[in-house]
Amino acid sequence: MEEALKAEMDAAGCPFLNANKTNEDPVSYWEYINVDSLLSLQRPKTDVPDEQIFIMYHQINELLFKMILHEMDQISAAEQISTTDFIMRLGRISRYFNVLSESFTIMGDGMEKQQYLDFRTSLSPASGFQSAQYRMIEIGSTELINLIDYRYRATIDRDTPYEHAFEHMYWQAAGKNYETGIKSLMLSEFEKKYKLELLCFMEERNLTNLYAKFNSLPEDVKSDPELVKAMRHYDYTVNVEWVMAHLNTAAKYLDSGEETIEATGGSDWKKYMHPSYQRRIFFPELWSKEELENWGQATRL
16 A cells, blocks of 8 residues: 555656655765765875875865856856855855864964975976966956956057957066066976966956946846845955965975975065965955055955
C-alpha cells in the first residue's frame, strides 16, 4: 500500500517527494568540493615549511577574487537592476574584500620572517601583480580612464584603441621603463599569458562596468544615500584599505628600516603600492575635492 501511495504521489508531481529523490550514486562532500584535488594544488619550490602557507594564502585570494567577479557578473549582465539588488551585490563584494584586507594578518603573523626570506628568492619573477583576476576586478569596476596612469590620462579618450589604453594602465609603472619601453620579465611574462584575454575583457566591460551601470541609473536612484554609501565603501575598501594592508604586510618582511628588499617582480614596491601614488579611484564623482586630494592618507570612512 505504501509503495502504491508513493507511486501515486510521484505521478502527481509531489514536490516534497521529488525533492528527496537521490541519484543512484550519492554525492559525497569530498567529491562535491573536490577536496583531494584542492589539497594537492600546493607545490612548493623549496623545502622551507612556511612556503606552504604562502601558497595556500594566495590560492584563497584567487578563490575570493572569483567570488567577487561572480557578483560583478550579475550586475553587469542585468539589463535593469534595482537599487536593492545593486546595494546587495556591492555589499557582498565589499565583504569579500574585507576578508582579503583582514586576512593579511595571516601573512603578517603566520610566517616566520627568516623562512619567508629563505624561500622568496626562488619565486622570482612571480608576483601577486600577475593576478589576472584582480586586473579583471579593476577593469570591471570602473571606466578605463580611471585606471590609466595619471601622467598619461590626457592622452586617452573613448576613441583610444584598447591596446594603447592597456599600455598606459597604472600598473604598467611597476614593470615598464617608459623612456625605453623595456618591460621587466614579470610584466612581459604576465602579458604573454593574459594580455589578449584582458583586452577582450576591457571591450566586454566598456559599457557594463560597475561605474557605467551606476551612471546609467535614473538620477533619483543614483542619489540614493544607501547606494552612494555602498559605492564609496567598495571604492575605499579596495583602493585604500586592502592596498594599505598589503603594503604594511610587505613592509614587515621587506623593510628592516636600514635596508629595503626588492619585490620578487622587481618593482619599487614602497612607492608603487601606496594608494597616494597609484591614484586609483573607481568612482571619482562620488568623492569631494578634498577627499580626492587626500586619497590614501589617514582619513577613514
